[in-house]
Amino acid sequence: MAATSAASASTSASTDSAEQDALKALTFQRLHPKTYLERFLAEDVRPDGRDFDEWRDISLIVGSISTADGSALVRLGSTTVVCGVKAEIAEPELDRPNEGFLVPNLDLPAICSPKFKPGPPTDEAQVLSDRLNEVLVSSGVVPTTSLCIEPGKAVWVLYVDATCINYDGNAFDATLLAMVAALKNTRLPKATYNEETKRTVCSRKEMRPLSIGRFPTSYSFGIFDGTHTLADPTSFEEPLLDTTISVVADEKGGLVSVMQLGLGVLGGTDDVLNKCIEAAKECWRTSRKDVYETS
Numbered sequence: 001m002a003a004t005s006a007a008s009a010s011t012s013a014s015t016d017s018a019e020q021d022a023l024k025a026l027t028f029q030r031l032h033p034k035t036y037l038e039r040f041l042a043e044d045v046r047p048d049g050r051d052f053d054e055w056r057d058i059s060l061i062v063g064s065i066s067t068a069d070g071s072a073l074v075r076l077g078s079t080t081v082v083c084g085v086k087a088e089i090a091e092p093e094l095d096r097p098n099e100g101f102l103v104p105n106l107d108l109p110a111i112c113s114p115k116f117k118p119g120p121p122t123d124e125a126q127v128l129s130d131r132l133n134e135v136l137v138s139s140g141v142v143p144t145t146s147l148c149i150e151p152g153k154a155v156w157v158l159y160v161d162a163t164c165i166n167y168d169g170n171a172f173d174a175t176l177l178a179m180v181a182a183l184k185n186t187r188l189p190k191a192t193y194n195e196e197t198k199r200t201v202c203s204r205k206e207m208r209p210l211s212i213g214r215f216p217t218s219y220s221f222g223i224f225d226g227t228h229t230l231a232d233p234t235s236f237e238e239p240l241l242d243t244t245i246s247v248v249a250d251e252k253g254g255l256v257s258v259m260q261l262g263l264g265v266l267g268g269t270d271d272v273l274n275k276c277i278e279a280a281k282e283c284w285r286t287s288r289k290d291v292y293e294t295s
Helices: 002-031 033-042 123-139 171-185 269-288
Strands: 058-062 070-076 079-090 101-107 148-150 154-166 187-194 199-209 217-224 228-231 243-249 255-262
Touching: 002 033, 058 171, 070 171, 079 171, 101 123, 101 171, 123 171, 123 243, 123 255, 148 187, 154 171, 154 187, 171 217, 171 243, 217 269, 228 269, 243 269, 255 269
Parallel strands: 101 154
Antiparallel strands: 058 070, 070 079, 079 154, 148 154, 187 199, 217 228, 217 243, 243 255
């Protein structure tokens, strides 16, 4: 009986000690985040246990929003983004009579992270939306000419709206994946323009998929303290980074674009970019080559 009591007391004491150590570590992390990260990196490991070049797991679910014309939900680690596509018919621009419109937007609501406050869109959300628009347009995911119903009369407008419902860093990679998967999942009714009535008529029976030109995927890296390149940075690591580099590649491993946010670099700029591009291609070969096949 006494031995059982002693063992129980010992277990309770070790549990209390572990809780106190965890609380001390959490307090130190919040008060001295940069030093906290530096101590982990000095041991060649990151705070979440990953190697410098290790990526978080990805899961992709499509068609989960029944009221949208196309949808996708992506989880990148703990970062979760849901995207829906809604289509409308509009008149084309005068100088581009046979081109439709692709309008991407990302919302980072207060519910997804304490770092975001209620109110109008944050600067970060606007910057990410601009970057997403640049990639979608430059890569030709959906050729705008394929959205033409009748030149000069009617075209499709695709509103690609993504919302982050849980933010743990690297929203750009997760959102681009969600947007492209949602576009692949989109079905539009067959539409014809009637010259006599000047109206567009949509079929209720015949639904058609979009003409997808390329399937871009983004691979983002954070540069910390000018000496470390961290793949797929978390929300804890992001505010401490000197710069972020995003490499976008298509479904064949071809380079689409490279974007940098921030001024810091690791050694020579060319060396950093080449290193990131090679790491992105390796990730594509080993884990993301067929990421869109399930959508």
